[in-house]
Amino acid sequence: MASFFIHRPVFAWVLAIATMLLGAYSMISLPISQYPNIAPTTVRITATYTGASAATVENSVTTVIEDGLTGLDGLTYMTSTSSEGTASVSLVFDDTIDPDMAQVQVQNKLQLVESQLPDSVTSKGVSVTRSTSSILMVGALVSEDGSYSSLELGDILSSTIEDAVQRTDGVGSIRVFGTEYAMRIWLNPEKLYQYQLTSSDVTTAVSEQNTNVTVGNLGDQPVVKGQQFTVSLSAQSQLESVQDFQNILLKTNADGSAIYLADVATIELAEEDYGSISRYNGHPAAGFAVNLATGANAVDTAEAVREVVNNLSSALPAGVAVEYPYDTSPFVEKSIEQVYETLIEAIVLVFLVIFLFLQSWRATIIPTIAVPVVLLGTFGVLSAFGMSINTLTMFALVLAIGLLVDDAIVVVENVERVMEEDGLDPVAATEKSMGEISTALVGIVMVLSAVFLPMAFMTGSTGVIYKQFSITIISAMVLSLFVALILTPAMCAQLLKLNLNKKPVAPLSWFNKGLDRLTGGYGGVVARFSLRPFRMLLVLGVVGGASYWVYDDLPTSFLPAEDQGVLMTMVELPQGSTVQQTEYAVSQIEAHLLTKEADLVKSVFANVGFTFRGTGQNYAIMFIRLKDYDERPGQDAAALMNRTNRAFFQSRLGKVFVLQPPAIQGLGTSSGFSMSLVDQSGAGLNALSAAADQLVANGVRDGRVTNLRGNDETTKPALKLRIDQQKAEAFGVSLSDVNAMLSTVFSGTYVNDFPLGNNLREVIVQGGAQWRMQPEDIEEWYVRNNGSEMVPLSAFVSREWETITPKLSRYGGTRALEISGEAAAGVSSGDAMNVMEQLTADVDGSYAAAWTGLSYQERLSGDQEIILYTLSALVVFLCLAALYESWTVPFAVMLSVPVGILGALMATWYFGQSNDVYFKVGLLTTIGLAARNAILIVEFAESLRSEGMALLEATTVAARLRLRPILMTSLAFGFGILPLVLASGAGANAQKSIGTGMLGGIIFSAVIGIVMVPVFYVAVMKTTGLFRARLETDQ
Secondary structure, X not given: OHHHHHOOHHXXXXXXXXXXXXXXXXXXXXXXXXXXXXXXXXXXXXXXXXXXXXXXXXXXXXXXXXXXXXXXXXXXXXXXXXXXXXXXXXXXXXXXXXXXXHHHXXXXXXXXXXXXXXXXXXXXXXXXXXXXXXXXXXEEEEEOOOOOOHHHHHHHHXXXXXXXXXXXXXXXXXXXXXXXXXXXXXXXHHHHHHOOOOXXXXXXXXHHHOOOEXXXXXXXXXXXXXXXXXXXXXXXXXXXXXXXXXXXXXXXXXXXXXXXXXXXXXXXXXXXXXXXXXXXXXXXXXXXXXXXEOOOOHHHHHHHXXXXXXXXXXXXXXXXXXXXXXXXXXXXXXXXXXXXXXXXXXXXXXXXXXHHHHOOHHHHHHHHHHHHHHHHHHHHHHHHOOOOEOHHHHHHHXXXXXXXXXXXXXXXXXXXXXXXXXXXOHHHHHHHHHHHHHHHHHHHHHHHHHHHOHHHHOOHHHHHHHHHHHHHHHHHHHHHHHHHHHHHHHHHHHHOOOXXXXXXXXXXXXXXXXXXXXXXXHHXXXXXXXXXXXXXXXXXXXXXXXXXHHHHHOOEOOOOOOOOOEEEEEEEOOOOOOHHHHXXXXXXXXXXXXXXXXXXEEEEEEEEEEEOOEEEEEEEEXXXXXXXXXXXXXXXXXXXXXXXXXXXXXXXXXXXXXXXXXXXXXXXXXXXXXXXXXXXXXXXXXXXXXXXXXXXXXXXXXXXXXXXXXXXXOOEEEEEEEEOHHHHHHOOOOHXXXXXXXXXXXXXXXXXXXXXXXXXXXXXXXXXXXXXXXXXXXXXXXXXXXXXXXXXXXXXXXEEEEEEOOEEEEEOOEEEXXXXXXXXXXXXXXXXXXXXXXXXXXXXXXXXXXXXXHHHHHHHHHHHHHHHHHHHHHHHHHHHHHHHOXXXXXHHHHOOHHHHHHHHHHHHXXXXXXXXXXXHHHHHHHHHHHHHHHHHXXXXXXXXXXXXXXXXXXXXXXXXXXXXXXXXXXXXXXXXXXXXXXXXXXXXXXXXXXXXXXXXXXXXXXXXXXXXXXXXXXXXXXXXXXXXXXXHHHO
């Protein structure tokens, strides 16, 4: 192949240009994202059962749904939560099933059991969505001058923005932090008793009189002869104002007097939901949180949402501004930009290294041209596989920079050597050189590709990450081989010149002399060690032992935590706390962040009434946006998180947890670990709560885990109303009337809607606030019996205090408690998870830790690790065996790999990095690089031996000849990944994680490995010779 293109350089250039054009077109059309669709498909079922306790919701709704969800293909695990009035079931599927098919499966199963659910649940609808749990961004309407209240802003948000954002492509679901207007009808029990009315009378009257009634047309067909017109008839229309509702007729007395709604109730236009208050930097606000749809692109979705909101901003009143207090998409964009910069830096550094060794612009330009050809060609392959430009594929391209020039470097260096030693012209020298090294080139590419091939077949979220690297690097390697066999020889024959009298300038001549001395010394060392090659096996044993020790001591994690420019804060006050108390706590935290942390914090948005753990007056969530990276040099989100957690540790305000967002969208709601403490033996909720308390207490004492939450507030006091049915029957009171009245008075009853502007708003009937504050207020209410007499509730209702559970969780249909936490400073997430597993095993009883979200994927990644390394090493060995038609030569190559692994492990351990997914990719790359160096030496030694040279002489000569290209390719790769190691800013932790280990590996391989390779080759060949001699003797 090479000889054909040496004499047809134009053809070679045409192929290269065509590849670059195709790649450039593909690059423009490729989508950009931080990560590919890593999060597994999650289908969520949500049902509402107004007024029901958590236990009732679980028994009547959650269990019924769970029991119907059997036989689902690809289901990994199922979790459920039952809280007061709400049931939620989450099903996580593996990557063997299409996301759309997973949702269809769930919907089909749900339809079969929907008839078994209570009517009030089915009437409100059971939703099945496929959105992630992670919040992509939070938008807020802010009243900058305080002229608008949170209620007014919430109503503007609901009428102007909510529906438009919900319909935006890529948005899975949204949660509104605010409330809209509603017509609130506050009942007065004294007036109701006075006029002999009940809450049911009010709701019936409102329902009947607040409605549109169309009764047809005058003059409709068929008509009488001579009819001259037609007109529509309406008998009644919806009420529109407070005055309209005040005039609703409830009753007409025998004396002709009328009783109107205003006589028994206070009517006002007020909040639909009083349990939600939002604020932005202390100003009134209303907000919305966007959850990404499964498989959607985070950057594109965030941009689309901002565009939709910007288009609607002209409809907002003066003084109302749109802010984005929480948005992870700028981090994504900045991290991609950082990798672009790293890529350019790598190309420049590689160019300088090549020039240092080749010392000729003509020779340097040849490998450099391989870079754009291969990179653009790789973009074409990514497009063909339907992939995106993301952090992972860009990292893979940075790695490929140092690898893809290797083939071209080997070609150019060997052609120049042949020209210099044999005095041949460029064309003849290129033909001879390609005959010598083509096999080595194929071998190098086979090995490097083989290392990454098993990664493409791993499962789970880790498998998706591995696949990005695998396809990208293998594509780049194969393309670089074709460039080395097609374009590089053609360019060598055209551009290189024989110059026997060239004298390099002083610095380069000093470098050459130093390199010559190094080559001579290296040859002597190899020759000396090769005389007693089996001693090197002792060194190999030491290297292997050291590698195992460092590997075992290395902390583990899934992905490094990144400074995404945002933080979240969960605030939990004791059960029974009011909205006002929670808002005060929020204001104190807000003031701390905006004053004492003003150098870092740009804005704080808070919502009272909601957290990821539940809803209620004692909960609040805060979204903290930090200033841009260049405005806070040397200060990161993790440090702020730790400082704030320390400041509010055991605070009298309540429990305050400051958290980082999850590393990957869709894998949990925050960073850290998440697990379900599963009650395997069915010991009961009380025993499970005690076990959780014991687990958390032990975790706090251990010190390696922090921010543990989930065990507290498992119960709360509640007032139970006991209805004496015998007495109620004696009084002629219907139990259904009592239940309806209690529900209306204390939780409110939605009746119907009324028009407000261009939108419909709810009409809600509820007891007046002053008659539902204290336990004895229940005695103020009356119900009418079948004799039209008013009977007080106190006549047949008694009160008693009890303890209830506000939230019930299950894992796979078994009772469980959700426990979340973080690794303490200096402790990896993997080690923290190991601690939690050990502590769970030490808890009294039969309990298990079931990992969910990001933690589940981390465990899956760890389980696949040994399989991945073993498969990669085996595939490399088999490729080498096929290449050399020998089972022994591959051993000589593979024996040099452990020293590179030791270097990667030592560098990772020394610089405080973890054994995460990026490290695993780096370690596999190190295996390939170590094998590549060995191939260059072994290939030449085999060639020289085939020409009749003795083993020791052939090995020493091969080692001396190949030292220069080995150093050149190693330095090119080392300097190529140096920008990763020195990265800062957005996404820096990931870059350091992948670069640090590889840099250590390449240094150890280039310094120690190149001495070991030829010695191992001699040892293997001598051992093989001894076995053959013994076999021949035995025969």
